[in-house]
Amino acid sequence: MFLKLEPRGEASRSMSYLSPLLAGLLTLISGGIFFAFLGHDPIDALRIFLIAPVEDLYGFGELCVKAAPIMLCAIGLAVAFKAQVWNIGAEGQLLMGGLAASAVALQLLDVESLWALPLVLLSGMLGGGLWGLLAGWLRTRFNANEILTTIMFNYIALYLLLYFVHGSFKDPDGYGFPASAMFGDSSILPVLLEDTRLHIGILFALLAVVIIWVMLSRSFIGFQIKVLGLDSNAAKLAGFKHKRLVAIVMIVSGALAGLAGAGEVAGPIGQLIPSISPGYGYAAIIVAFLGRLHPVGIFFASMLMALIYLGGELAQIELNVPLAVTSLFQGMLLFYLLACDVFINFKIKFNRPQISPTLENS
C-alpha cells in the first residue's frame, strides 16, 4: 500500500468545515461526469440543474418553499443528534404534523378567524412532537433503539395518513380522489411575495434556526443536551436528567418536523393529499450532517438541498432525465461527505520505502 491513513491525534477543525465544501465539489464533478455519460454537455447540464431553477424571482420563491420544511426538520434533528439521539423519524413526524394540522383545518373550513392558522400550526407541532416523544419514551422506558423505532414510525405515520386521506378526511365533493377538501382561507399561510408561492413558512424556519442556535449556545438546557451527547457518564455524574433530556430533544425535533408538515398542507398544497412530502424528512438528515449540526451550516445546506430538489424537477423537463436524479445527487452528497469526514480524524500518508538512519550508520 502506498497510501496509508494515519490518525491525526487531534481532530482537525479546518477539515471539519472544509469537508462539506469538498463533498459539494466532488458531487458537482461526479454529477458532470454522469450527465456527460448520458450525452449532455456537462457544464450546460449542471447550469440547468443548479442555476436555471433560481434565475428569476419565481424560482427563488420556489427555492424557499422547498427550503423551509427541510430547514425546520434539519434544525430539529440537529438538537436530537447533538444529544446522540438518532432520530431518523423526521419524515414520519412531518407526516403526523401534516395529518394533525389537516384534522384541525378541516374543522375550521368555514371559520374566519385570526386564530384559525395558529391553531392549525400548533396542532401540527403537537402531532409531530407527540409522535417523536413516543419513540423517545420507548427508548428510555424499554431501551428500544430509536433508530429502528423512528424508521418504523415513519411507515406507520405514512399509512395512518393514507388511511385518513382515503377515508374520513376525503373530500365528499372530490369525485372520489384521495384528497381532502381545500382548506379555508383563514387556515392558509399568507404569501410573502406576489406572483410566487413563497409563504411565511420560510420565516418560521429562519426563526427556528435562530431560536435553536440560542438554545444550543446560550441556554443551560442546550448545554445539558450537548454534554449528554458527548459524554453521558459526565452528564450522569453532574445530575443531568437523562430521560427528561431525551424526551425534550424528541419533542423539539418532532414538533419542528410537525410544523414543517403543517406548513406544507396549509401552505403550497392547501389540502391533505397522499404525498405531502417528497422525502424532506430524510433529506433533512443529510442536511443536518452537511451543516455540521450548526444552525448556520444547516441554513446553507437546506438551501442547497432545496436547489437539488428544484434542479431535479427542471432536469426532468429540460434534459429528459428521470426525477431519480434528485435522489442520486442527495446520495452522492452524503457519501462524499462521509468519505471526506474521514480526514477530520485521519490524514493521508504516502508510504515510500525508507532507509532507516540506523541502517545507514551501520
Next chain:
Amino acid sequence: MNRQVSATLSGQMRLQLKGITKQYPGCLANDKVDLEIAAGEIHALLGENGAGKSTLMKMIYGVTKPDAGEILWQGAAIDIKNPSMARKMGIGMVFQHFSLFETLTVTENIALALGDEAGDLQLLAKRISTVSKQYGMELNPDRHIHSLSVGERQRVEIVRCLVQDIKLLILDEPTSVLTPQEVEILFVTLRQLAADGCSILFISHKLKEVQALCHNATILRGGKVTGDCIPAEAGATKMAQLMVGADTPISSDYPKATGGEVFLAVENLSKSSEDPFGTSLKKVNFSVRRGEILGIAGVAGNGQEELLAALSGEHLLDSSDPVKFAGRAIGLLGPRERRQLGLAFVPEERLGRGAVPEMSLVENTLLTGFLQGLLNFGFINQGKTEQFSQKIIDDYKVKTPSNRTAAQSLSGGNLQKFIIGREILQNPQLLVAAHPTWGVDIGAATAIHKALIELRDKGAAILVVSEDIDELFLISDRLCAICDGELSPSKATQETSIEEVGRWMTGVFEPSEPTAPQHADSMLNTSTIN
C-alpha cells in the same frame, strides 16, 4: 550488590541499550537512552507516567522498534523483530493489565501463550506446579482464571514466563494491583529468581519498593536518563528529585487532625451492584467528620465503584436512610440535590466523567459548577462562567494555553488539578475523591494533596478512596479498607500500620458496628484526654 559487581567483572552484560531514541508524532518518547542489566541483577526503571518507560520496554520486547541506537543481547547486537522473537531469546514480560482468558484454566492460558512449544497439556500442568512451588508461588494449574484473585492472576503471568527458559523478566508496575502482603511474597520470588541468574527489569514509580528490592536503578524523565544509582544507598528524596526535576516540591508530611461533628454518616448500607460482574455492598458503616480526611484502602474491584456511586447519587438507594448528610437522610436524592446540600465529587475517570473531553475548560466549569450562580433564568452567564474557570486555573496553577482549551488536550495532572479546583472552589461541606492522584505526576500529586489538606483545615469533611496505600497514609486522618463489599472498622492513621491495613484489604476484620456517631464521640474523648 556483590552479585552485581561480579557480573560486571565477568564483562558480559545480559542486556545493553545504547543511545536508544524513539520519536512519536509530537513527542520524543526516548532520547539517547543507555541501560545495562547484568545476569542476576534486579534493575529498576524509575520514572513518572509519560517518562518513556513503557516505550523503552516495548522496544526491548520487540513490540516497537527504535529509530536510532542499538540493543545488545549477551554482548551481540540484535534486532528484536517481534515479541515472539523476544520470547525465544528468553525475554518474558508481565504487563500491568493481564492478558488472560477468564473462562480457561491456568494451564490452558499458559499453553495458549506458549503456542506450539506448549506440548502435552498434562506435562505442562506438572511443570507449572513444579515451577510455581519452586519459587514460592503456589498455583493450581487446573483452576479457572475467573476464580483467581488479582495476585494469583499475576502469578499466572509470571509463571507463564518462567516455564520457558527465561533470562530477562520485565515487570511493568507489578505491585500496583497487590496488597502489601502480596507485594512481600512477590519480592521473595523475584529475589530467588535473580539468585538463580535471571535478570529482572522492574518498572515502577514507587521509591520504597525499588529501595527494598533493586540492586540498581535507572531514572528516566521526559524520555532522557537523568541518573543511575544504587537505590539502597541513594536517598528516596534524591531519587524523587531525579524523577521529577529539582524545581518540583515533593510532599513530605502533613499534621493529622481529628475533626469535629459527623457530616457524612453511612449506616448499614447494602446495595447489590447493577453490573453483573460488580461487587455488592454488604452492611457498610462509616462516618466522616467535618475537618477530617477518611481514607478507604482496597484493591480495585472490591466495591469501591458501587460505594462511590451510592454516595454521588448516580445510583439511588432503595431507601433514604443509609446515607445521611449532617443528619439528613439523602439516599433517594439525585446528584444535583446532593450537590445543593454541599457534596462535591471527584470521580476516578478524569476524561469521560469528571470532564467532557471535547469541551473547553469554561464549559467543563459549568458541568458541575452550575449551582454557583452561573445561570440566569436557564441561560448561561458566560462572563461569570469564564471568571470562575479562570479562578480555578489561577488558584490551582493549571497549565493550559487558555480557558478555551479542550479538556482532552491537558495533561492528566493538569486536568486533575482543574477538576479538584473546580470542586473545592464550590466550597463543599463534603468532598468525595476517588483515586485523586492516579496516573498524575508527583508535582501535581503534591499540589492536590496540599489542596485537600487545606480544604480539611477549613472544616470540610473529606473522603478519599484510593489504591495507593502510601498516599492514604500521607493524607488521611483515619483509615479503613474495603474488601468484597465489606468495610473494615476505621482507626486513626497514627494508631495503625501498613501491615494492619493490608490485612483489612484481604478481608481480615470484624464487621464494623452501625454506631458511627457514638464511635466518633468516643474518639473525640480520647483525643482530648491525649
